[in-house]
Amino acid sequence: MMTDETKDTPTDQGSESAEEKSPGKPSETTAQAGPADTVGADVPEKAAALPPEAGSVLPAEELEAKVKSELPPDEKVKTEAKAEDALPGVDKPSLTPTVEGASEKGAPAAPTKTEPPSHEAAPPRAAAAEKPAPPKAAPAAGHKPTPPARKGPVITVDITGDALIDGIRQRFSDAITEAVATLGQQNIRVKKESLIELCRYLHDDEEALFDMCTDVTAVHWPERAGQEFDIVILLYSVPKNRRLRVKASLADGEACPSLASIWEGANWMEREVFDMFGIRFEGHPDLRRILLPSDWPGHPLRKEYPIEYRDNEWTDKHLDYREIDFDTSLIDVKYAERR
Amino acid sequence: MQEQPIVKQETLFDAEEMVLNMGPQHPSTHGVLRVILKLDGETVIGLDCDIGFLHRGVEKIGEHDTYAMITPYWDRLDYVAAVSNDLCYVEGVEKLLQVEVPKRAEYLRVVLTELQRIASHLLWLGTHAMDIGAVTVLLYCFREREEILKIFEDFIGARLTAHAFRIGGLWWDAYPEFEKRVRDFLKILPGRIDEYETLLNANRIWLQRTVGIGILPAEEAINLSLTGPPLRGSGVKYDVRKAQPYSAYSDFQFEIPVGENGDTYDRYLVRMEEMKQSALIIEQALDGLPEGPVMAKVPKLIKPPVGDVYHSIEAPKGELGVYMVSDGTGKPYRMRIRPPSYINLQSLKRMSIGHLVADVVALIGTLDIVLGEVDR
Numbered sequence: 001m002m003t004d005e006t007k008d009t010p011t012d013q014g015s016e017s018a019e020e021k022s023p024g025k026p027s028e029t030t031a032q033a034g035p036a037d038t039v040g041a042d043v044p045e046k047a048a049a050l051p052p053e054a055g056s057v058l059p060a061e062e063l064e065a066k067v068k069s070e071l072p073p074d075e076k077v078k079t080e081a082k083a084e085d086a087l088p089g090v091d092k093p094s095l096t097p098t099v100e101g102a103s104e105k106g107a108p109a110a111p112t113k114t115e116p117p118s119h120e121a122a123p124p125r126a127a128a129a130e131k132p133a134p135p136k137a138a139p140a141a142g143h144k145p146t147p148p149a150r151k152g153p154v155i156t157v158d159i160t161g162d163a164l165i166d167g168i169r170q171r172f173s174d175a176i177t178e179a180v181a182t183l184g185q186q187n188i189r190v191k192k193e194s195l196i197e198l199c200r201y202l203h204d205d206e207e208a209l210f211d212m213c214t215d216v217t218a219v220h221w222p223e224r225a226g227q228e229f230d231i232v233i234l235l236y237s238v239p240k241n242r243r244l245r246v247k248a249s250l251a252d253g254e255a256c257p258s259l260a261s262i263w264e265g266a267n268w269m270e271r272e273v274f275d276m277f278g279i280r281f282e283g284h285p286d287l288r289r290i291l292l293p294s295d296w297p298g299h300p301l302r303k304e305y306p307i308e309y310r311d312n313e314w315t316d317k318h319l320d321y322r323e324i325d326f327d328t329s330l331i332d333v334k335y336a337e338r339r
Numbered sequence: 340m341q342e343q344p345i346v347k348q349e350t351l352f353d354a355e356e357m358v359l360n361m362g363p364q365h366p367s368t369h370g371v372l373r374v375i376l377k378l379d380g381e382t383v384i385g386l387d388c389d390i391g392f393l394h395r396g397v398e399k400i401g402e403h404d405t406y407a408m409i410t411p412y413w414d415r416l417d418y419v420a421a422v423s424n425d426l427c428y429v430e431g432v433e434k435l436l437q438v439e440v441p442k443r444a445e446y447l448r449v450v451l452t453e454l455q456r457i458a459s460h461l462l463w464l465g466t467h468a469m470d471i472g473a474v475t476v477l478l479y480c481f482r483e484r485e486e487i488l489k490i491f492e493d494f495i496g497a498r499l500t501a502h503a504f505r506i507g508g509l510w511w512d513a514y515p516e517f518e519k520r521v522r523d524f525l526k527i528l529p530g531r532i533d534e535y536e537t538l539l540n541a542n543r544i545w546l547q548r549t550v551g552i553g554i555l556p557a558e559e560a561i562n563l564s565l566t567g568p569p570l571r572g573s574g575v576k577y578d579v580r581k582a583q584p585y586s587a588y589s590d591f592q593f594e595i596p597v598g599e600n601g602d603t604y605d606r607y608l609v610r611m612e613e614m615k616q617s618a619l620i621i622e623q624a625l626d627g628l629p630e631g632p633v634m635a636k637v638p639k640l641i642k643p644p645v646g647d648v649y650h651s652i653e654a655p656k657g658e659l660g661v662y663m664v665s666d667g668t669g670k671p672y673r674m675r676i677r678p679p680s681y682i683n684l685q686s687l688k689r690m691s692i693g694h695l696v697a698d699v700v701a702l703i704g705t706l707d708i709v710l711g712e713v714d715r
Contacts, residue, residue: 156645156646182646182647182648183434183435183437183646183648185648185649187647211558211561211562212561212562212564213564214564214649214651214658214660214677215649215660215662215675215677217662217675219664219672219673220673232647232662232675234649234660234662234677238561238575238577241582241583243583243649245647245649263562263564264559264562264563264564264685265562265563265564265565265682265685266564267685268681268682268684268685269564269682272681276398290390290391291390291391291394291714291715292391292394293391300396300399301398301399305399307396307399307400307402307403
């Protein structure tokens with residue numbers, strides 16, 4: 001994917017996927033003629049000057065036509081430009097992050113697998129009704145039809161008859177919006193307001209005793225208006241050898257209570273969620289970026305942050321970039337002089 | 340750029356606090372780790388880790404590549420123990436797909452993973468001992484590690500970041516001399532481990548540098564989400580291979596070594612014993628290796644059903660986990676890596692305060708962090 005698209009200038013990338021957040025910054029840098037800009041910017045002109053045999057800077061269509069003309073007729077040409085060779089699950093290979101059903105305009109194109117927004121148990125059944133089981137639908141790749149004995153696509157079921165979950169449901173009643181088991185792994189969804197109370201209960205209660213917080217992470221569902229983020233907390237109980245997933249939904253910009261007071265190990269986990277998603281944690285002792293530099297703009301794991309994004313501003317500011325003149329004719333002259 | 344606090348002082352000798360930068364370029368930080376130390380003389384009174392120098396955005400890539408394409412990225416997380424990383428991810432996808440891996444493949448996976456555990460612990464021992472001062476041990480350990488890497492090269496094709504496992508099993512079956520070579524290696528291993536123990540176990544300098552350093556009681560260790568040998572060194576008997584068995588581990592008999600005091604010496608003993616237990620597991624796996632295929636029937640395009648799954652394994656560094664959210668397409672919707680080194684590194688601050696600067700080096704070594712996993 002890199003070879004055909006490297007001639008796209010950073011400005012093209014930036015303006016294509018420019019949202020109101022940080023990826024809009026590259027359009028500012030085009031105003032300043034920084035050294036990093038000129039590196040990419042003058043390649044298209046050189047492409048016209050070089051003979052086609054130079055090879056490396058042909059536009060995609062010309063290259064494809066050239067290759068096609070050279071190959072025997074029955075050979076299929078595999079390039080990124082052809083949509084029918086793309087993976088059946090994806091509409092087209094694109095550089096902007098594709099979310100099933102979500103587009104740049106924000107309107108979900110087809111019924112998504114994640115509707116209705118706050119409910120995870122319903123969509124698998126809806127999806128099963130709409131299309132045949134996904135694991136069996138891969139004929140385009142030439143797969144022989146001998147699928148292994150596999151259950152259908154519905155792998156999420158409601159939890160019944162579990163003492164711990166019943167106890168939680170009894171105590172927190174309508175704060176628990178959902179308690180399902182996916183492939184045997186229990187997860188409960190709780191409203192954000194009761195999250196910290198539920199976590200304290202899970203940590204302290206004799207029946208629960210979840211003393212280890214395995215992980216705190218987040219998932220971004222941009223098409224779920226009003227509940228864009230899922231905070232996922234993975235818990236483990238050492239004495240009871242039992243796992244549990246707790247999920248809470250947040251709107252974009254909403255803060256989440258910090259669990260670092262209950263489980264100290266959640267400290268860095270929450271810092272990383274803040275770093276990657278921009279979700280603030282109230283009550284966190286030291287909320288700042290951890291993996292990215294402290295003045296990095298944007299939050300990369302959000303779905304609208306492009307995967308191919310070349311940052312010029314931060315690197316120009318911090319890295320000592322010097323343009324070195326690799327003028328070959330000059331080197332030849334010097335070599336001749338030395339001889 | 341982080342701003343360093345400026346200590347106002349009349350003369351150098353009036354200062355009570357000094358901020359020292361143990362920068363990303365440092366032979367003892369095992370990678371690009373920056374530790375900012377607040378010192379009172381030589382005693383550490385504050386510590387902060389600045390990480391992210393090796394951040395490569397693997398979780399973001401995990402949303403843009405297909406399930407099969409992502410597997411090699413997992414090798415590069417903990418590049419010291421690459422083969423076991425693959426196991427975590429591949430088993431997670433197999434869990435979602437509900438694919439059953441053939442028995443022969445599972446046993447071979449166990450053999451490779453346990454060999455990798457021994458290799459990872461050997462590298463840990465070599466570098467940890469070298470940081471503390473016992474430089475001899477480094478090259479001794481690398482001699483054994485070389486044997487394992489040669490076995491890997493002949494089986495998988497690469498020594499270090501070998502894309503060993505595929506979703507559904509293994510790509511190739513074991514080559515004919517594989518079993519003999521592994522057994523030959525297992526014959527010499529106990530003697531070599533005895534060599535290391537002779538050098539270090541009762542060594543007065545080693546004891547003074549490791550006993551009582553970085554004591555972490557069990558409840559605090561659990562609260563800090565510590566996993567792996569650091570947790571077991573504190574006395575908590577939690578090993579994912581026994582607690583939530585995966586692959587073929589429930590077929591084998593092995594012990595989980597546990598420490599008593601939670602200091603660096605106990606963590607060292609735990610890892611030495613783990614190497615011996617791994618050798619036992621490999622022998623049992625080779626003895627019981629069944630015949631059969633090594634690859635299950637998996638569709639060419641992997642499209643798991645909608646849902647989310649968390650799967651974890653006992654990597655040499657701790658509990659390595661993957662939390663995967665699938666939306667039914669060929670690419671994961673969210674792939675979260677639960678990195679043991681990152682989470683274990685949190686406890687460095689808690690362990691170092693009150694100790695000397697030289698102990699910080701020992702503690703970074705005893706946590707056994709690999710920056711590829713810390714930063715991803």
